[in-house]
Amino acid sequence: MTSAYAAVLFALALFAVPARAGERPAAIAAARAPTPVPDELLVRFKAEATAGPAGVAQRLGDRLQRALGARYAVVKLDAGKPLADALAAYRAMPEVEAVQPNYRYRFLAVPNDPLYPQLWALNNDGQPVEGGTPAAAIPGSDLDMERAWNEITDCTSVIVAVLDSGVNYLHQDLAGNLWDGTAAGFPLHGYDFLDDDNDPMPADAFGHGTHVAATIGAVGNNGLGVAGVCWRARIMALRIGDRRGATTARIVQAMQFAIEHGARIVNLSLGGSEHDPAFEAEVERARRLGVLVVTAAGNEGADNDDGASPFFPCDFPQDNVVCTAALDQSYNRASFSNFGAVSVDVGAPGTNILSAWPGRVRADDLRGWVRTGGWTEAVCNFNLGRLPALVNPASWCATPPGAYAADANDVAYKAFDLAGVRHARASFFRFLATEPDVDFLGYALSPAGGDPFAAGSVIALHSGSAGTRPIEESIDLDGCFTSSCTFGFRLQSNATVADRGVAIVGFRIDTVEPNANAYAVLQGTSMAAPHVAGVAALVWAYNPRYTYADVRAALIEGGEPVAALAGTTASGRAVNAFGALQYIAPPAGVAAVVR
Amino acid sequence: MIRHARTGSAFAAEATIRFCRGAALAGLCAGLWALAACGSGEAGTAERPAAEPTQIRYVEVSWDPNRESGVNRAGGGYRVYHGTTPGFSLGGARFVDVPYAGGETTPTRALLALAPGTHYIKVVAYSALNPAGSAPSAEVAITVPAAPEVFVRVQHD
Numbered sequence: 001m002t003s004a005y006a007a008v009l010f011a012l013a014l015f016a017v018p019a020r021a022g023e024r025p026a027a028i029a030a031a032r033a034p035t036p037v038p039d040e041l042l043v044r045f046k047a048e049a050t051a052g053p054a055g056v057a058q059r060l061g062d063r064l065q066r067a068l069g070a071r072y073a074v075v076k077l078d079a080g081k082p083l084a085d086a087l088a089a090y091r092a093m094p095e096v097e098a099v100q101p102n103y104r105y106r107f108l109a110v111p112n113d114p115l116y117p118q119l120w121a122l123n124n125d126g127q128p129v130e131g132g133t134p135a136a137a138i139p140g141s142d143l144d145m146e147r148a149w150n151e152i153t154d155c156t157s158v159i160v161a162v163l164d165s166g167v168n169y170l171h172q173d174l175a176g177n178l179w180d181g182t183a184a185g186f187p188l189h190g191y192d193f194l195d196d197d198n199d200p201m202p203a204d205a206f207g208h209g210t211h212v213a214a215t216i217g218a219v220g221n222n223g224l225g226v227a228g229v230c231w232r233a234r235i236m237a238l239r240i241g242d243r244r245g246a247t248t249a250r251i252v253q254a255m256q257f258a259i260e261h262g263a264r265i266v267n268l269s270l271g272g273s274e275h276d277p278a279f280e281a282e283v284e285r286a287r288r289l290g291v292l293v294v295t296a297a298g299n300e301g302a303d304n305d306d307g308a309s310p311f312f313p314c315d316f317p318q319d320n321v322v323c324t325a326a327l328d329q330s331y332n333r334a335s336f337s338n339f340g341a342v343s344v345d346v347g348a349p350g351t352n353i354l355s356a357w358p359g360r361v362r363a364d365d366l367r368g369w370v371r372t373g374g375w376t377e378a379v380c381n382f383n384l385g386r387l388p389a390l391v392n393p394a395s396w397c398a399t400p401p402g403a404y405a406a407d408a409n410d411v412a413y414k415a416f417d418l419a420g421v422r423h424a425r426a427s428f429f430r431f432l433a434t435e436p437d438v439d440f441l442g443y444a445l446s447p448a449g450g451d452p453f454a455a456g457s458v459i460a461l462h463s464g465s466a467g468t469r470p471i472e473e474s475i476d477l478d479g480c481f482t483s484s485c486t487f488g489f490r491l492q493s494n495a496t497v498a499d500r501g502v503a504i505v506g507f508r509i510d511t512v513e514p515n516a517n518a519y520a521v522l523q524g525t526s527m528a529a530p531h532v533a534g535v536a537a538l539v540w541a542y543n544p545r546y547t548y549a550d551v552r553a554a555l556i557e558g559g560e561p562v563a564a565l566a567g568t569t570a571s572g573r574a575v576n577a578f579g580a581l582q583y584i585a586p587p588a589g590v591a592a593v594v595r
Numbered sequence: 596m597i598r599h600a601r602t603g604s605a606f607a608a609e610a611t612i613r614f615c616r617g618a619a620l621a622g623l624c625a626g627l628w629a630l631a632a633c634g635s636g637e638a639g640t641a642e643r644p645a646a647e648p649t650q651i652r653y654v655e656v657s658w659d660p661n662r663e664s665g666v667n668r669a670g671g672g673y674r675v676y677h678g679t680t681p682g683f684s685l686g687g688a689r690f691v692d693v694p695y696a697g698g699e700t701t702p703t704r705a706l707l708a709l710a711p712g713t714h715y716i717k718v719v720a721y722s723a724l725n726p727a728g729s730a731p732s733a734e735v736a737i738t739v740p741a742a743p744e745v746f747v748r749v750q751h752d
Contacts, residue, residue: 151724545662584666584729587673587718589659592737594652595706 036101039077040065041086047071049095056095062086074102109149111221111231113173115519119226120329121215121349121531122146132352132521137329143349143531144560145229148538148577153220155230155537157544160216160265161258162530163251164209166192166202166239168358170422170514171210173218173225179236184261190237191257193250200237204474205425205510207357211522212269213237214356215530216537225519226355229534229577230541236263243474246270248278255282259289264540264548267533268295269526271311280316287320292548294533296525297325297338304340315343320548322536322555325569326350326528332564337525339568346556347565347574350528357520358423359511362416366390366507370451373410374491380503390504392491396431397503404439404501406493413444413452413488416509423512424477426487433465433500439493441502443475449484456486465499477509535577542581550585558583652739654707654714656691658732660700661720667700670723675705676731677716685719685731711741 045053053073054064061081065074077086083101090099116122118129124142128134159179169178169189178189190200202209213235220231238254240246251268258266266286283293297304298311304323305315314323323344326334328351333339337350366388367377373392380389380397392410395402404410418424432441440463446456459475477485487509491502532555539554540546546554558580559573566572656675665671672694676685695701707716716735721728 543662543664545664547662550662582722582725584663584720584722584725585661586730587658587661587720587732590656590716590718590732590735591658592654592656592707592714592716592735594737594739595655 035104036083037104038083039079039081040102041075041077041083041090042068042100042102043073043075043090043096044098045071045073045095046097056090056093060086060089060093071097109146109153111149111227112223113218113220113225113227114223115226115354118354121353122227122229124329126329129352129354129521132354133523135329135352138331141327141329141331143229143535144576144578148535148581149220149231151578151581152538152542153231155217155233155534155541158265158537158540159234159236159258159261159263160267160533160537161190161236161238161254161263162209162213162216162267163238163240163246163254163258164212164267164269165204165206165242166194166200166209167213167235167237168201168207168210168356168422168512168516169237170201171214171356171358171516171518173214173222173228173356173517174210174235175219175515177217177219177228177230177233177235179234179261181236181261186261188237189235190239191254192239193253193257194239194241200239201422202239202242202358202512203423204242204476205358205423205512206243207510207520208243208269208522208526209237209239210358211353211355211520212267212526212530215353215527216267216534218356225517229531230537233534233537236261241270248276252278252282255286259286259291264291265533265536266291266293267530268293268313269524269529271296271298271314273309273311275310275315276312279313280318283313283316283318283321287318287548290320290548292320292322292536292551293318294322294324294529294536296529297323297340297344299326299336299524299526300338301336302338304338304343311338311343314338314340319552322346322532322552324348324350324525324528324532324575325565326523326525327562327564327574328352331562331574333568334523334525336523337528340570341567342570344569345552346532346559346571347562347569348528348531350525350531351523352521353523353527354519354521355527357516357518359421359513359516360518361511361520362509364414364507364509366504369412369414371410371412373408374405374501375410375412375489378503380505382505387505390489390507392501396501401500403498404434404491404493406495406498408439408491408493410491411451411453411488412490413486415449415484415486417483418477418481418485418509418511419483421481421511421513424481424509425511426473426475426477426507426509428473428507429470429505430462430473431466431468431470431503431505432462433467434463434491434493434502435497435499436464438496439463439491439499442490442492443473444488444490445475445477445480446486446488447480447482449482449486452486452488453490456480458490470505532575535575535580538577539580539583553585554580554583650710650741651708652711654709654716654737654739655704656707656716656718657704658718660703661729663720663722665722665724666720667695668722669695670726671695672701672721673703673705674719674721674728675707675716676719677707677709677714679712679714681715681734681736683715683717685717709737709739711739713738 061078065076122145217230217233218228220227240250326337376394444452446452560576676690717731719728
């Protein structure tokens, strides 16, 4: 990686979640307590009380407001009487059995989205996350969204730019919450800096950006899927990379686009270890123009403040950067999350995060393939355990392994229904060892079905050996969006030296679908950052006069102290949406003169 | 009828104000500073200056408006605390409440009736969502000089 052209990798991690029991801090419990009505008490009178409730209240200078059944009454206190004093006075009365404040409970804003109960980051009641890693959870370890949503759910006054792998803007939970760039010539809600066109769809079906976008602003309370931190939002979709990452040039271009078209917040769920002057200059320009940059701390479990392992943009010194560590469901720092007492500002939920995905994923168990020659369905021992595989020869898993046949022309293929999808991509791991440049493994595709090597077209050929190292393949299936698209493998050999052959593992097809209703569970600091970006948008919409510095202060000062973040982040706090809305800056510019 | 007439022209306003306590004072303050509440006190009660009335001076406190929407709408406002020791605690300190009173922003000025001596002032902003309020502002000190002698002519009708 060079500073001039840094390949910055998306910070997507797939680590187990540590479990540790713990208690909620007392301060949080207090913050959640209902507010008492300041001039009212609920009084329970003794059954044998000789004086009636009205008489008792009158003796204390108050008045009976109304009876609640035979022995309970609501007492209206004399104007200005402190509640604590009144509680003590009533407790001392011989006619009184019990007295308490008249609490004011608030209706909590709960969206009707069916997957909302799994969004522990927004409201943690200790629930499991379907499809996630089983983990211990401490209820209340969350962004406190339901209290915040009582105040505001609409962030449409604040454009949030998602610089990522693209966004499926036709997803059922995102359509309607995207930036409308029609007037500026960008009717598809953003730009694709990878393909240099107006369409920021994730053409490689990599769902990272869609997941991030929906965490910020999946349409809330629409009865579909999940809810975002913002129920209504204006998300600007800027595609800067694919599953391989993004480059400095595209990041800078996209930041310029975002700033030029009115974005107030830029979410950068990415990072790299090389200091990048061009990137930093653009972050500085964003600062001068009042734009907040929310970014991820990184997923190596490393200290970003250690000079040996910096992480950018997290480590950039500009104060418009809010760098976010990931927390788990017990508000422990996620095992994979980077940290930094100087560079990492806050924490936010980042494990077992359920959010939107561009389309259905056809995970295939490599069974039911049409096979000729030596292709065999097998279960082999890999480092990750026993996995189903498609192998050629049949003895590929054996110890010692066998060799494929001479003069082979063996085909294995399978049909997939890809009708109606916008993009699709097959991915799998291959182990390959063939006689170099003589024997080949080929891939082929046929929209008409049948043997794709006979009816379709060959799209790749590989030969030679990568040793025992698996190679991850990602094959674009464009042009095969039919109900019987066949994808196949072919092993061809001549009569000379044969080698160990081929094994295919972990085959899946990712898609991008219009009106997609797909969702996925991911974890990483990439997932923590958009929670912060969403809360930032909510705070900015709530306080339109705020500057980026005010929003940053609200995120940090309004945060919840978390033990796991003390000493590992600059604030020691997790972002808390309600706390951020409650935050008020200390008045400035105080002056006094004698008149 | 007793009529008060001012003779010390330089400090006429102060001399006049000390004779118009309560509603008259509030009305005058509202007229001068357009404040919804310029009487001070403890926990919202009317301020009773500790010094002899003749020694009371008026201190105008101003500050920058807060940018939180909640401070600048119903339920929001500022509390101007004052004490006589540096770093004084807000708990139990005297304050003037400056609530939102309509319009785009809450007033950002208050008048304190203070005795001669050095006083310390801190401002806290609050909202309906956060009635406890912000952290206090930086503390400012103001020294109130002893009031010069004021000649009062009392005319008996």
